[in-house]
Amino acid sequence: MIRYILSRLLTFVPTFVGVTLISFAFIRVLPGDPIIVMAGERGLSEERYQEYVVQFGFDQPIYVQFWDYLTGVLQGDLGTSFVTNRDVWTDFFTLFPATLELSLCAILFAILLGLPAGVIAAVYRGKFFDRALMSTALVGYSMPIFWWALLLIIVFSGNLGWTPVSGRIGLMYFFDDVTGLMLVDSLLSGQDGAFGSAVQHLILPSIVLGTIPLAVIARQTRSAMLEVLSEDYIRTARAKGLTPGRVNGIHALRNALIPVITVIGLSVGTLLAGAILTETIFSWPGIGKWMVDSIFRRDYPVVQGGLLLIALMVMIVNLTVDILYGLINPKIRKR
Amino acid sequence: MSDASSATARSTIGTRPGRLAEFWRYFRENRGAVIGLYVFAVFVFVAVFANLLAPYDPTEQFRAHTLQPPVWQEGGTWAFPLGTDAVGRDMLSRLLYGARFSFFVGIVVVVVAATGGILLGLIAGFAPRWLDTVIMRLMDIILAFPSLLLALVLVAILGPTLLNAMIAIALVLQPHYVRLTRASVLNERTKDYVTSARVVGAGTLRTMFVTVLPNCLAPIIVQAALSFSTAILDAAALGFLGMGAQPPTPEWGTMLADAREFVLRAWWVVTLPGLAILVTVLSINLMGDGLRDALDPKLKRS
Numbered sequence: 001m002i003r004y005i006l007s008r009l010l011t012f013v014p015t016f017v018g019v020t021l022i023s024f025a026f027i028r029v030l031p032g033d034p035i036i037v038m039a040g041e042r043g044l045s046e047e048r049y050q051e052y053v054v055q056f057g058f059d060q061p062i063y064v065q066f067w068d069y070l071t072g073v074l075q076g077d078l079g080t081s082f083v084t085n086r087d088v089w090t091d092f093f094t095l096f097p098a099t100l101e102l103s104l105c106a107i108l109f110a111i112l113l114g115l116p117a118g119v120i121a122a123v124y125r126g127k128f129f130d131r132a133l134m135s136t137a138l139v140g141y142s143m144p145i146f147w148w149a150l151l152l153i154i155v156f157s158g159n160l161g162w163t164p165v166s167g168r169i170g171l172m173y174f175f176d177d178v179t180g181l182m183l184v185d186s187l188l189s190g191q192d193g194a195f196g197s198a199v200q201h202l203i204l205p206s207i208v209l210g211t212i213p214l215a216v217i218a219r220q221t222r223s224a225m226l227e228v229l230s231e232d233y234i235r236t237a238r239a240k241g242l243t244p245g246r247v248n249g250i251h252a253l254r255n256a257l258i259p260v261i262t263v264i265g266l267s268v269g270t271l272l273a274g275a276i277l278t279e280t281i282f283s284w285p286g287i288g289k290w291m292v293d294s295i296f297r298r299d300y301p302v303v304q305g306g307l308l309l310i311a312l313m314v315m316i317v318n319l320t321v322d323i324l325y326g327l328i329n330p331k332i333r334k335r
Numbered sequence: 336m337s338d339a340s341s342a343t344a345r346s347t348i349g350t351r352p353g354r355l356a357e358f359w360r361y362f363r364e365n366r367g368a369v370i371g372l373y374v375f376a377v378f379v380f381v382a383v384f385a386n387l388l389a390p391y392d393p394t395e396q397f398r399a400h401t402l403q404p405p406v407w408q409e410g411g412t413w414a415f416p417l418g419t420d421a422v423g424r425d426m427l428s429r430l431l432y433g434a435r436f437s438f439f440v441g442i443v444v445v446v447v448a449a450t451g452g453i454l455l456g457l458i459a460g461f462a463p464r465w466l467d468t469v470i471m472r473l474m475d476i477i478l479a480f481p482s483l484l485l486a487l488v489l490v491a492i493l494g495p496t497l498l499n500a501m502i503a504i505a506l507v508l509q510p511h512y513v514r515l516t517r518a519s520v521l522n523e524r525t526k527d528y529v530t531s532a533r534v535v536g537a538g539t540l541r542t543m544f545v546t547v548l549p550n551c552l553a554p555i556i557v558q559a560a561l562s563f564s565t566a567i568l569d570a571a572a573l574g575f576l577g578m579g580a581q582p583p584t585p586e587w588g589t590m591l592a593d594a595r596e597f598v599l600r601a602w603w604v605v606t607l608p609g610l611a612i613l614v615t616v617l618s619i620n621l622m623g624d625g626l627r628d629a630l631d632p633k634l635k636r637s
């Protein structure tokens with residue numbers, strides 16, 4: 001097992017350096033001089049220009065620049081934003097809880113609906129329930145989520161007036177940022193209605209972001225269940241006279257969960273990509289919106305640093321899933 | 336498996352109809368897939384003949400008829416069956432032309448991504464260990480970035496046009512082809528027919544492209560169908576974010592971006608382009624599921 005973990009960690013290192021190299025190269029292959037772009041329409045005097053060249057290290061040879069960047073990354077230094085002059089690393093981790101909260105609610109929504117849907121579809125294989133659920137799942141899987149968001153806004157915010165259109169909480173609530181998670185902070189503040197407002201703001205974005213993972217989980221659960229249900233031990237369990245609920249819900253589901261958990265773990269990338277669209281539409285102040293805004297403002301240090309941190313996050317989660325999978329399933333380790 | 340490969344290695348003309356017929360027999364069993372195929376055929380037809388089908392030019396503005404609702408709603412006329420947008424352009428014409436862009440995106444992205452991916456995958460499968468490792472690590476690096484984010488940043492670097500969006504999407508989809516091709520190449524290489532081909536004196540290139548590749552195609556074809564729909568979705572998402580096709584191009588995602596401010600006033604400018612995307616993507620995914628069932632020997636019911 002130790003050897004398996006070590007070998008997984010070893011492949012992590014070159015990927016990490018590669019990801020860093022790509023986000024490093026990004027600012028240097030851009031058309032146009034980043035310093036001129038940063039200066040914007042006001043322009044720059046020659047001395048100021050030279051000052052910036054030294055400040056950003058553009059006068060150094062490229063490998064020295066990369067080494068500085070790499071060591072900076074390892075020490076949590078990703079430079080400062082061109083626009084706000086704030087530290088990229090700090091900004092990322094200030095905004096991250098918003099994205100985390102949204103993603104957690106989305107994946108929770110997807111699991112709570114997707115798992116039962118998959119199990120029911122598998123148990124009623126080929127019957128009406130199965131067809132209806134799997135057709136719905138395929139529609140969800142094909143959904144352009146930015147359009148889905150607009151539709152939900154039309155119905156639930158426009159026609160019914162149930163949910164707000166943007167932001168994380170109503171404007172009349174103010175409280176301290178303790179955890180950065182609005183649901184927790186609003187409860188801690190003890191203000192009347194704050195928690196309710198936070199929940200209301202979360203509903204639509206979570207549904208939008210959770211739709212594709214929901215479809216993936218439902219489909220994966222169904223196929224994993226079908227595979228398990230045809231095994232001998234299930235027949236034994238049935239022959240022993242256990243109730244169908246116990247056979248399907250406990251004996252079968254337990255083993256079917258292994259691939260499903262992997263899919264859930266690997267959906268982090270999908271969630272972060274979806275967060276870009278969801279956060280933009282709902283003006284959700286998280287990483288996705290921050291990245292899109294920075295791309296449009298040509299705020300290169302932010303784009304560069306954000307890209308790197310997001311990729312690192314995805315890599316770490318994938319690595320963890322891999323190792324956990326090795327722990328649960330000894331067959332994988334033997335390769 | 337081995338007789339199939341020698342058949343492809345010789346001449347395929349004699350055996351093709353049989354294989355196609357067999358494929359069709361399996362494909363036809365899946366009703367959803369057949370429906371998907373029909374819808375996709377309509378989509379291709381519209382894409383090809385958009386200029387003949389559309390009543391107006393997609394960029395022509397009828398200033399007297401802005402935000403006119405569809406014909407079945409009060410205030411709609413047959414002159415604009417699906418209504419008009421905020422500057423009075425005919426929705427139907429724009430939607431029909433939009434099919435052309437989406438189809439174009441799908442084809443180009445799949446061809447570029449599949450060609451590059453299959454080549455790299457074949458090389459990785461046959462190359463010495465170190466080259467294999469280098470290629471696969473490179474793919475791991477690309478896959479570490481969420482695909483839409485990487486495409487978004489690439490387009491920001493290259494400049495926001497539909498062509499650059501296609502390049503970016505092809506690049507982020509390509510690792511899937513590399514992994515898939517490499518995996519099936521490694522699997523096929525251990526089989527007897529490959530060894531016998533080598534014994535008979537086939538060179539490396541011949542083994543790669545003529546002996547092994549045809550037997551790796553089934554999963555790649557399924558992947559091609561799935562990435563066709565992903566390409567359409569991602570291009571629309573980029574267009575929606577303002578980093579794909581630029582207005583006034585009647586691309587579905589771009590049309591949605593234009594329509595955002597009318598979300599609560601004119602449902603048709605928002606609903607229709609998205610519905611077009613959904614129906615197209617859904618039909619391709621239905622087809623993809625059918626293809627997988629028909630091509631994957633493991634799932635075939637004997």
